[in-house]
Amino acid sequence: MNKPLSVCLCIAFVILLSGCGKREISDLALVMAVGLDKGKQEGTVRVTAQIARPADARGQTGAPSGQTGEPIYSISAEGRTIFEAIRNLARFSSRRIFWAHNFVIVINEDYARDGIMDVIDFFSRNHELRMRTWVAVTPHAAHELVSTQTGLEVIPGQSVDRLFRYNEIVAEAPRTDMRQLLAAYLSRTSHPILARLTLKGRGTSNKKPQEHGSIDQVELSGTGIFRKDKLIGTLDSKESQALLYFTERVESAVVPIPCPDDKKNEASLELRYQRFTVEPTYQNGKIYFDVRLKTYVDMVESGCRSRLSQAELMQLMEEPLEKVLKERLEKVVKAAQRTYKVDFLELGKYFENKYPKEWKKVRDRWEEEFPRAVVRVHVETEINNPVLLEERVNQRGENK
Amino acid sequence: MKNLEALLQSEFTIDYEDNVALMEEVLGKSCDIVKREVIIHEKVDIPCCFFFTDGLADDKQIDKAIRDLQYHVTHLDGTVLGSYDLIRNVQTHLLSDASISQVDCCEAAVEAILSGDTVIIADGFEKVLILSSRGWKTRSVEEPMTESVIRGPREGFTESIRTNTALVRRRIRDPLLHFRAMKIGKRSKTDVNVAFIDGIVKPGLVDEVFQRLERIKIDAILDSGYIEELIEDVPLSPFVTIQSTERPDKVAAALLEGRAAIFVDNSPFVLIVPTYFWQYIQASDDYYSRYWVGTFFRMIRYIAFLLSLTAPSVYVMLLSFHQEMVPTPLALTIASGREVVPFPVLMEALIMEITFELMREAGLRMPRPIGSAMSIVGSLVIGQAAVQAGLVSPFMVIVISITAISSFAIPNYAASFSIRMLRFPLMIASGTLGLLGFAAVFMLLVIHAMSVRSFGEPYFSPATPFRPSDQKDMVFRMPWWMMDKRPHMAKGDMYRQTENQRPGPDHDQGGHESDE
Numbered sequence: 010m011n012k013p014l015s016v017c018l019c020i021a022f023v024i025l026l027s028g029c030g031k032r033e034i035s036d037l038a039l040v041m042a043v044g045l046d047k048g049k050q051e052g053t054v055r056v057t058a059q060i061a062r063p064a065d066a067r068g069q070t071g072a073p074s075g076q077t078g079e080p081i082y083s084i085s086a087e088g089r090t091i092f093e094a095i096r097n098l099a100r101f102s103s104r105r106i107f108w109a110h111n112f113v114i115v116i117n118e119d120y121a122r123d124g125i126m127d128v129i130d131f132f133s134r135n136h137e138l139r140m141r142t143w144v145a146v147t148p149h150a151a152h153e154l155v156s157t158q159t160g161l162e163v164i165p166g167q168s169v170d171r172l173f174r175y176n177e178i179v180a181e182a183p184r185t186d187m188r189q190l191l192a193a194y195l196s197r198t199s200h201p202i203l204a205r206l207t208l209k210g211r212g213t214s215n216k217k218p219q220e221h222g223s224i225d226q227v228e229l230s231g232t233g234i235f236r237k238d239k240l241i242g243t244l245d246s247k248e249s250q251a252l253l254y255f256t257e258r259v260e261s262a263v264v265p266i267p268c269p270d271d272k273k274n275e276a277s278l279e280l281r282y283q284r285f286t287v288e289p290t291y292q293n294g295k296i297y298f299d300v301r302l303k304t305y306v307d308m309v310e311s312g313c314r315s316r317l318s319q320a321e322l323m324q325l326m327e328e329p330l331e332k333v334l335k336e337r338l339e340k341v342v343k344a345a346q347r348t349y350k351v352d353f354l355e356l357g358k359y360f361e362n363k364y365p366k367e368w369k370k371v372r373d374r375w376e377e378e379f380p381r382a383v384v385r386v387h388v389e390t391e392i393n394n395p396v397l398l399e400e401r402v403n404q405r406g407e408n409k
Numbered sequence: 410m411k412n413l414e415a416l417l418q419s420e421f422t423i424d425y426e427d428n429v430a431l432m433e434e435v436l437g438k439s440c441d442i443v444k445r446e447v448i449i450h451e452k453v454d455i456p457c458c459f460f461f462t463d464g465l466a467d468d469k470q471i472d473k474a475i476r477d478l479q480y481h482v483t484h485l486d487g488t489v490l491g492s493y494d495l496i497r498n499v500q501t502h503l504l505s506d507a508s509i510s511q512v513d514c515c516e517a518a519v520e521a522i523l524s525g526d527t528v529i530i531a532d533g534f535e536k537v538l539i540l541s542s543r544g545w546k547t548r549s550v551e552e553p554m555t556e557s558v559i560r561g562p563r564e565g566f567t568e569s570i571r572t573n574t575a576l577v578r579r580r581i582r583d584p585l586l587h588f589r590a591m592k593i594g595k596r597s598k599t600d601v602n603v604a605f606i607d608g609i610v611k612p613g614l615v616d617e618v619f620q621r622l623e624r625i626k627i628d629a630i631l632d633s634g635y636i637e638e639l640i641e642d643v644p645l646s647p648f649v650t651i652q653s654t655e656r657p658d659k660v661a662a663a664l665l666e667g668r669a670a671i672f673v674d675n676s677p678f679v680l681i682v683p684t685y686f687w688q689y690i691q692a693s694d695d696y697y698s699r700y701w702v703g704t705f706f707r708m709i710r711y712i713a714f715l716l717s718l719t720a721p722s723v724y725v726m727l728l729s730f731h732q733e734m735v736p737t738p739l740a741l742t743i744a745s746g747r748e749v750v751p752f753p754v755l756m757e758a759l760i761m762e763i764t765f766e767l768m769r770e771a772g773l774r775m776p777r778p779i780g781s782a783m784s785i786v787g788s789l790v791i792g793q794a795a796v797q798a799g800l801v802s803p804f805m806v807i808v809i810s811i812t813a814i815s816s817f818a819i820p821n822y823a824a825s826f827s828i829r830m831l832r833f834p835l836m837i838a839s840g841t842l843g844l845l846g847f848a849a850v851f852m853l854l855v856i857h858a859m860s861v862r863s864f865g866e867p868y869f870s871p872a873t874p875f876r877p878s879d880q881k882d883m884v885f886r887m888p889w890w891m892m893d894k895r896p897h898m899a900k901g902d903m904y905r906q907t908e909n910q911r912p913g914p915d916h917d918q919g920g921h922e923s924d925e
Contacts, residue, residue: 024841031843033754034728035747039740063745109733110740137733167737 037107039063041081041166044115044151045128048087048094054120054127056094057085057152058106059166066163080163083156091131108135112170113143114187115206117151121233121240126194129238133191140188143173145204146233146240154208159227169206172229177260180253181230181246194238198357198375202256205231205243234344236351244344251341254285254302255354264333268313269325276322277310278330278392287359291367296382298356300338306330306392311401319401323392335388346380356382417516425532429458432530435519436460442522445471449478449531458530460518465525467544474527474540508541520598547572553655553677555822561697565655570600570674576657577604581664588672589615591622593636597629600674601636604664608901611667611683617864618669618682633673633680643861647831649823650863652684659693667899683864683898687872687883689824690714695886703886711884713818718828720812721758722839722847724805728754730843746802755840757801761809762832764790769813866898 044057059081066080084101088094098106114132116125132138147154160168173184182204193201212224232244232252244252253259265275283304290297308323315322345354357375361368371378416435421428429444436442445459457478461471512518513536518528525543550572553565566573574588585607592598601622605615621640630636637651638644654660655677660670663681671680690710695703727735728743735743750757768787775783789795791810796803812832819825831854838846861868871879876897881887890910894903 024837031729033747034732034735034740034744035750037732037744039732039737039744041737061741061744063741064748067742067745107732110737112737139733164741 032105032107035063036104038082038102038104039110040106040108041111041164042113042115042155042169043108043111044085044117044147044155045091045120046117046151047120047123050087053087053089054091054094055085055087055152056091056098057083057155058098059083059155059164060102060106061164061166081156081158081165083152085152091127108137109139111138111142112166113145113173115151115154116144116146116203118146118148118233118240118243120151121146121203121235124238125235125240126238129191129194132187138187140186140191142187143170143204144185144187144190145169145182145206145229146243147206147208149208154206154227157208157225157227159212159225165227169227169229172227173204176229179230180259180262181249183232183249183253183256197372198352198361199355200237200351200353201235202252202353203233203235204229205233207231234349234351234353236349241351242344242349244341247337248341248344251337252354254283254338255287255341255356259283259285263309264330266326266329266333268311268315269322269329270317271313271315274312274314276308276313276326278326279307279309280304281307281394287356289356289360289363291360291364296360296371296378298359298382298384300342300384300386301389302334302338302387303389304334304391305394306390307394307396308392309396311395313401315401319395319399323395327390327392330390330392331388334390335386338386338388339384342384342386346382346384350376350380352379356384417519419515420513421515421518421530421535421537423533423535425456425458425530428530428537431515432458432460432518432528435515436522445475447475447479449482455482456532459527460522460530461527461542462522462525465523465545466527466542467525470540470542470544471527474529474542510539510541511536512539513537523598550576556654556656556659556693556820558656558692558694558697561693562656562658564657566657566677566679568675568677570602570672573657573672573677573679574602574604577660577664577670580657580661581606585609586664589619591619593622593625593627594630595626595628597631599630601630602672603669604660604672605669606664606667609665609667609895609899610669611865611898612900614667614669614683614864618671622671630673631675633671633676633678636671636673637680642863646857646861647827648686648858648861648868649689649821649827650684650861650868652681652688652821653678653823654681654821655679656693662693662696665905666896683862683866684868685863685866685870686858686868689819689821691882691886692820696889700886700888704884707886708884710818710820713815714828717812717815717819717825718832719835719847719851720808720815721762721832722835724808725754725758725836726839726843726847729840743802743804746796746804749799750802751799753840754805755836757805758809758836758840759833761791761801761805762812762836765809765813766829871897 038058038060040058041061042059044059046055046057047053048055060083062080062082065078084098086094086097086100088097095106114128116128132142133140155165157165159165160171162168162171176182176184183202185201185203190201190203193199207228207230208225209228210222210224211226211228213221214223217223230246230249232249233240234242234244250259250262259280262280264278264280266278268274268276281304283302285303286299286301288299288301290299308319308326311319311322313322317325342354345352345356352375356379357368357372361372413435416431419431421431433444441463443459443461443463447457447459449455449457459471459475512521518537518539521539522528525545527540527542529538529540531538547569548567550564550567552563556565564576566576578586578588583606586604587607588602588604591601591603593601603615603618603622618640622636625636625639627635627639633653637653640651642650652663660679660681664670668681668683671682673680691707692710695707697703698706728747732740747754752760768783768790772780772783772787791806791813795801796806816825816829819828835847835850835854838850840846842849859867859869859873867874870876871883878894879897881892882896888911890906890912893906893908895905
């Protein structure tokens with residue numbers, strides 16, 4: 010065969026045959042959230058996928074609406090392994106299930122107590138899944154959480170995504186994504202932590218306003234603590250906030266403090282800027298950690314009926330604030346060292362950075378060393394900004 | 410025919426009757442060839458015969474010449490001088506206001522007649538006189554249709570080569586600006602002029618241009634497009650390696666950069682060689698507006714170039730293979746728009762592209778008064794109506810529209826055509842092989858374009874090979890007071906201006922030096 014002809018044929022084959030098996034965007038079922046529960050039978054897993062129904066999720070694009078009014082379509086299937094369950098999902102789905110747009114993986118806590126090694130493996134091995142997917146645990150059934158219509162976004166998965174994204178305002182749960190989970194799981198010293206999603210009856214129906222809180226909403230608050238891949242306990246929102254100082258940067262937090270001379274009322278203090286350092290010391294085979302927190306605080310709200318000037322008020326509140334913060338930090342350290350005995354605070358990393366040689370000696374028995382380490386917490390606060398009000402609102406200084 | 414060849418080669422004789430008969434035989438019975446016989450000198454009675462082409466020759470000039478001959482020749486003493494000297498005197502003394510020359514070859518005389526000149530055959534004179542009397546109706550100088558500017562001269566080339574060269578000469582009054590003439594076309598005998606500035610032009614370029622022009626053996630040249638195709642470097646390439654322009658200022662600028670220009674009679678498009686690819690993205694406005702405005706619009710045009718080449722193929726590629734690369738909210742929007750579309754994305758894109766090309770072509774060919782009808786119908790086909798009919802997705806309409814707008818933002822029409830054509834292979838490749846196909850075809854294009862040369866200059870220069878000093882006028886358009894040097898390709902007189910001309914109180918000296 011002559012050369013030009015064969016080249017032409019090759020090109021023709023490539024073009025004509027390559028289209029086989031390709032799926033276009035409208036042939037895909039875009040998964041927005043996925044939930045993992047224990048299956049009905051022992052040893053099985055139940056995978057629930059929240060799939061966006063584009064025609065309803067987006068209106069007025071010229072395309073006729075699906076008219077179901079339901080922007081999502083949730084289906085679940087069981088299987089002996091996660092992959093089998095996912096394959097079984099295809100029995101119900103008219104379109105190919107496509108995972109790349111998944112926002113969040115929700116794992117039921119019962120399931121997590123038995124170990125999430127399979128989850129970590131599957132979701133990091135599969136090429137269609139992204140490492141930037143948020144991962145969270147929930148005390149509720151994951152399928153229930155995944156099928157719940159929540160938030161202002163049309164797609165619930167997107168609402169949860171935004172909860173994670175704009176988490177720094179509340180800062181009560183770690184922002185844990187697949188990459189961090191995998192890194193913490195593979196790390197020799199630290200153990201994974203996962204954010205906690207719960208269902209709370211906080212939404213109110215517009216049609217029945219008297220039934221306050223009749224609609225469940227997803228709340229992001231708290232932390233699940235793991236030893237290796239098994240869930241061993243949880244932290245509440247305040248402890249989680251303290252935990253965030255260790256694991257990521259805390260942008261701000263609000264702490265209400267009782268007024269110095271008026272215990273009935275409280276003032277809100279917003280931590281605006283904070284410097285958090287952990288300094289390890291290694292002395293005579295003993296490990297010390299000096300945890301230092303220095304914060305600059307705004308007084309964002311003052312309900313104090315006080316005779317004191319604002320400057321005095323702020324100064325007097327520094328000490329109780331320091332106490333509160335110190336208690337919180339010590340509480341989470343205690344939880345790590347005493348209650349769970351796992352280093353989810355990543356203190357080992359601080360130690361390794363300063364004492365790389367010594368670290369090699371202790372790293373294999375870090376499990377035992379960590380609870381024995383002495384952690385000293387020092388908190389220093391400076392309340393210096395009354396924001397916009399230079400003077401108190403209650404100028405007359407009534408006491409009662 | 411052989412007979413004609415022989416006749417053309419024959420020379421004129423002393424015999425008046427023979428000469429007239431020869432001309433008549435050669436010119437045949439064409440109705441536009443006019444023969445006027447007059448008798449001059451009342452004493453000697455010299456019969457004269459004028460041959461000229463009706464419409465090409467200026468009647469007034471011929472009338473004047475005849476009048477001059479009849480009145481003034483009489484004053485010469487015919488009996489003493491004899492008719493031979495009489496005619497010589499006519500040439501030197503009487504018709505001195507019109508350009509006149511003598512030829513003795515029939516071929517030259519015929520060519521002169523067909524070019525609009527007048528041939529005068531006089532009794533007793535073995536040569537013929539050629540009176541320059543060209544003067545025909547031409548289109549006046551108008552604003553160029555294809556390359557309009559906001560700021561800058563509004564003159565455009567016309568179909569007359571003399572007007573065109575004059576338009577350039579008016580911009581460069583330099584004795585070193587040369588126009589070299591030649592004729593191409595066995596039957597058309599089209600005038601072709603090559604312009605260049607001696608001492609600036611790239612060495613060897615003029616010889617190369619002439620060598621390529623002389624190789625052309627063709628019956629007729631009807632437009633510079635013929636020449637362009639016959640002398641270009643890569644005839645099979647989709648890329649245009651010779652720039653054609655309607656703007657005299659562009660030609661003048663090119664000459665000052667060391668390029669050469671090829672003027673072709675009867676064509677308002679002048680060819681500029683050598684050409685860099687980037688020239689198609691540069692507009693004359695860039696140089697006349699302030700430099701940062703010029704730079705900004707130039708960048709917009711680079712974006713337009715990329716968009717018009719790749720926008721539909723990237724869209725097709727993302728939607729049919731790489732859905733994970735689309736941001737989630739956008740993916741949902743697109744998916745909802747595509748819910749009812751019955752075609753695959755590639756098909757949809759091809760349908761829309763072809764519809765658009767149809768619209769463009771129809772709009773171009775259509776008589777102008779129907780233009781508004783076209784735009785109304787066109788907006789139905791590419792617009793909301795097509796979406797509501799469920800034929801295409803709204804997003805595809807946007808993509809195609811952006812592509813269309815971008816392709817119109819490319820200043821050179823020929824280049825935007827070739828980009829339009831390249832869009833289709835790119836689209837098919839990305840619709841069948843995804844990113845792999847897109848990358849492969851794109852790489853092929855780039856590799857091919859890098860291998861192309863235009864009259865010895867690399868096509869992608871000054872980007873590759875990278876020429877640092879030429880970057881002043883590529884992506885950016887540096888201020889004029891910074892562009893001291895001519896581009897790399899120019900030779901000889903490298904500096905186009907005195908240094909340090911940046912205006913400002915400290916730089917007064919630099920400004921004065923150039924005045925000296």
